[in-house]
Structure formats: C-alpha cells, structure tokens
Amino acid sequence: MMKMKCNRRDLTEAVSLVEKAVPVATPISVLEGIFIEAKENAFKLVGNNMDLGIECFIPADVEEKGLAMVRASLFSQAIKKLPDTDDDVFMEIDEKDNLKIECGHAKFNFSTSSAEEFPQLSQVLDGKTFEMKESLIKNMIKQTVYAVSTREEKPVLTGVLFDVEQNIINVVGCDGFRVAIRKEEIENSQNLKFILPGKNAKELLGILGETDQLVKISVNDNNVKFVTDRCIMVSRIIDGEYLNYKSVANHKNTLEFVVERRKILNSIDRAATIVNEASKSHVLLDIDETSVSIDCESVMGKVKDKFSIDMQGEPMQIAFNPKYLIEAFKNIDDDKIKLSFSTPVTPAVIRPLEGEKYVYIILPVRIK
Numbered sequence: 149m150m151k152m153k154c155n156r157r158d159l160t161e162a163v164s165l166v167e168k169a170v171p172v173a174t175p176i177s178v179l180e181g182i183f184i185e186a187k188e189n190a191f192k193l194v195g196n197n198m199d200l201g202i203e204c205f206i207p208a209d210v211e212e213k214g215l216a217m218v219r220a221s222l223f224s225q226a227i228k229k230l231p232d233t234d235d236d237v238f239m240e241i242d243e244k245d246n247l248k249i250e251c252g253h254a255k256f257n258f259s260t261s262s263a264e265e266f267p268q269l270s271q272v273l274d275g276k277t278f279e280m281k282e283s284l285i286k287n288m289i290k291q292t293v294y295a296v297s298t299r300e301e302k303p304v305l306t307g308v309l310f311d312v313e314q315n316i317i318n319v320v321g322c323d324g325f326r327v328a329i330r331k332e333e334i335e336n337s338q339n340l341k342f343i344l345p346g347k348n349a350k351e352l353l354g355i356l357g358e359t360d361q362l363v364k365i366s367v368n369d370n371n372v373k374f375v376t377d378r379c380i381m382v383s384r385i386i387d388g389e390y391l392n393y394k395s396v397a398n399h400k401n402t403l404e405f406v407v408e409r410r411k412i413l414n415s416i417d418r419a420a421t422i423v424n425e426a427s428k429s430h431v432l433l434d435i436d437e438t439s440v441s442i443d444c445e446s447v448m449g450k451v452k453d454k455f456s457i458d459m460q461g462e463p464m465q466i467a468f469n470p471k472y473l474i475e476a477f478k479n480i481d482d483d484k485i486k487l488s489f490s491t492p493v494t495p496a497v498i499r500p501l502e503g504e505k506y507v508y509i510i511l512p513v514r515i516k
Contacts (some may be wrong), residue, residue: 150214150241152186154206156230156251159237162193162204163227165379168351169195169202170220182223183266185215186239194268195220200348201269202355203380214241216260223247226256269382275368278312278336282363282376286356288319288330289349291479291506295321295328296346304388307343310365310372311390312336320393321346326472327396327509328479342367343386355379397497397509401488403435403461406501409485411455412440413477419444419451420470430467430513435459435489444470466492467513476508 163182171179174197183194191208194201230237231252238250241260249256289308297305302324309320315336321328344352352374356363364375367385374381416431419442423429429446435457442453466489476498477485488497492515498508 149212149243150186150216150239151212152191152208152210152240153236153238154191154208156233156235156237158206159191160227160230162191162206163224165204165355166193166195166202167220167224168354169197169200171197178217178265178267180220181217181261181266182220183215183217183263183268184223185263186210186213188213194266196267196269198267199345199384200351201267201380201382202351203269203382205378209236215263216241216245216247217263217266218247218258218260222258226258230254269373269380270371272366272368272371272373272382275366275371275373276338276340277364277366278334278338278340279362279364280317280334281360282356283358283360284332285363285365286353286358288317288332289353289356291330292319292321292328293346293349293353294475294479295323295326295508296349297323298346299323303386304343304390307345307386308349309341309343309390309393311341313339318393320390322391322393325469325511326476327393327507328476329393329507329509331504331506340367341390342372343388343390344372344383345386348381348383352381352383355381397495397507399490399494401461401490401497403459403464403489404486405435405440405457405459406484406486407440407455407457409477409480409483412485413474415440415442415453415455416470416473416477418442418453420474422446422448422451423470424448430515431470431473432465432467432515434463434465436463461489464489464492465515466496467515468496468510469513472510476510480506480508 185192190205194203233252235252240248245260247260311318317334319330366373419431432443434441439456444451482500486499495509495511
C-alpha cells in the first residue's frame with residue numbers, strides 16, 4: 149500500500165537520473181526495475197545494475213507509506229508522458245499491488261512487484277572520505293573524462309583517476325595518446341586513489357549541479373559513493389595500477405607560444421572539416437616567430453589556415469590528430485593558453501598562462 153503526491157518536474161528529473169543505472173538487457177529480471185518508496189515527507193527512487201547504482205529523493209506529501217518495484221521502461225515512459233502542467237502527480241498502490249498514477253486528466257494503472265529482492269546500493273563502509281564543492285568536482289570530471297580510453301585492452305585507462313595527496317587532488321583521464329590533468333587544492337587529511345569507470349563518471353555529471361554545496365565522497369576497496377543533497381551514486385571502482393602521469397611530459401621545451409584559445413580552436417576545427425576516422429589524416433602546424441600555419445590534406449580535399457601568436461624558441465613543424473587538439477581546447481575555460489613543444493616527436497603540453505590547474509599532454513603524429 150502507498151499513497152502520496154509530489155511535484156511533476158521533480159519526479160520527471162529523478163526518474164531520468166535513476167533510469168541511467170537500469171541495464172538495457174540483463175538476465176537478472178529484478179534489475180530491470182526501479183525501486184520506489186514513499187517515506188517521511190519524501191519519495192525515494194533507486195536504479196541499480198550492480199556496476200552503478202543511483203538513488204534519488206524528492207519532496208513528497210506522503211499520506212501512506214509504502215514501497216514496491218516497478219518495471220523501469222514502463223514507469224519511465226509514463227512519467228515522461230504526463231501532461232506538461234504545474235499539477236502535482238498523485239500515486240497510489242492499492243490492495244492488489246497496482247500502481248495508479250494521475251496528473252491532470254492523465255491516468256495510468258499498471259502492476260508492481262515485490263521490492264524485497266531488489267538490490268539496494270552497496271554500502272561503502274570503513275572507507276576514506278573527503279568533500280568537494282559540487283560545481284568543482286563537476287568541472288574537473290568534465291575537463292578530463294573526454295580523454296579516457298574506450299578500448300578494453302587496458303581497463304585502468306577506461307576510467308578517470310582521482311588522486312588525493314597532501315590536500316591536492318588530481319583528476320586524470322588518459323587513453324595512451326593524450327593525458328588530461330585537472331588539479332585543485334581541497335581540505336583533506338588523508339591520501340587516497342581510485343579509478344572511476346568513464347561511463348559512470350559521465351553519469352555523475354548528470355547528477356551534479358553547479359552549486360557550492362559539498363559532495364561527500366567515500367571510498368573503499370571496491371566502491372566509491374558520491375552523496376549530494378538530492379542523490380546518491382555508488383559505483384564500482386576499477387582495480388589496477390594507473391600510469392605515472394606526473395612524469396609524462398618531463399622534458400625540456402624548445403618552443404612555447406601563447407594564443408587565444410578560441411582562435412586556435414576555430415582554426416583547427418576548420419582544418420578538421422576534411423578529416424574523418426577512416427581517412428586518419430592529421431593537421432600540420434608550421435610554427436614560426438609570429439604565426440602558425442595550418443595545413444591539412446585528405447582524400448576529400450585540402451584546407452589551409454593561419455593565425456598569429458606570441459612565440460619564444462625555435463620554429464618547428466609538428467602534426468597532430470585534430471580531434472585531440474579540439475577536445476582539449478573545448479574543455480578549457482581560459483581565454484588565452486600556452487602551448488609548449490620539445491621536438492616534433494615528443495608530447496606537446498597545453499597549460500594556463502599562470503598556475504597549474506590543468507595540464508593537457510598530447511602525442512604528435514609522426515610524419516615523413
């Protein structure tokens with residue numbers, strides 16, 4: 149039995165979040181459901197595929213407490229198709245375990261099943277804990293997760309590394325051809341490391357907001373838990389030793405230049421017009437004292453471009469996969485950036501003009 153009402157928009161948003169943890173196909177039928185529970189002044193929803201679990205709470209006017217499991221696909225479609233009004237959503241589970249949903253003139257009625265076998269989120273007990281502002285952790289993940297590998301040969305590279313040491317946190321993404329590192333100071337008294345699967349990190353971005361509220365992060369040997377004011381996400385962590393990212397670009401630079409981020413992004417983006425995955429074409433940067441000339445050629449055609457720079461060092465020609473440059477530039481907030489080079493075959497480094505809040509390292513393409 150259950151009887152309650154809640155805000156339609158709150159409910160729609162919560163369903164959209166928890167269904168991300170419902171597997172598309174699974175031999176374990178109980179995982180195809182969403183756990184729902186009406187409790188003291190709140191409505192709880194849980195999705196769990198055993199690799200990722202998401203739990204959301206929304207305010208509710210609960211007349212009668214109760215819980216059940218509903219088929220995720222059916223429940224999600226019903227909630228998303230409710231009338232776009234300011235009316236509340238009324239939900240009730242009757243004595244025959246049927247769920248009734250009403251909003252405006254729309255009414256749904258379908259069966260539920262027992263919630264007893266539904267796996268609740270893993271308890272992250274006896275783990276290490278630290279806190280970060282919600283907007284900060286969202287920004288750090290966004291600026292690194294794009295660089296994780298999609299290939300399973302090296303599982304540790306399919307995740308985002310969180311490395312906390314002496315009140316400094318580094319969040320790192322790497323696919324073997326590039327490394328994205330975001331660095332910030334935080335208040336924390338213990339050192340820890342864990343690797344969050346890249347796909348789960350992307351789901352976390354949808355949960356996190358842009359506020360300064362603190363997210364509590366708890367880690368043990370198997371799982372990590374992120375707790376916000378409205379949601380809890382529990383993810384397995386990837387076992388293994390991450391690469392020594394701090395020494396990737398330890399070489400002497402012979403060339404540096406400063407450029408407007410938007411200017412170099414637009415130029416590389418234009419050159420990439422004739423590049424696709426099949427052609428595997430590169431962009432050639434011809435760097436001299438005052439400018440960078442861009443040259444790109446593929447079976448589809450040719451593109452040339454040029455932009456001015458403030459350069460120090462020796463002129464150089466160096467080539468890159470344009471995708472790696474574009475994704476790095478798109479995930480930087482600064483208006484001006486600094487690029488450093490050593491040789492045409494060693495990694496290039498992208499940094500802010502001042503400070504060390506991010507470092508992007510990209511391997512060049514060898515050209516004949």
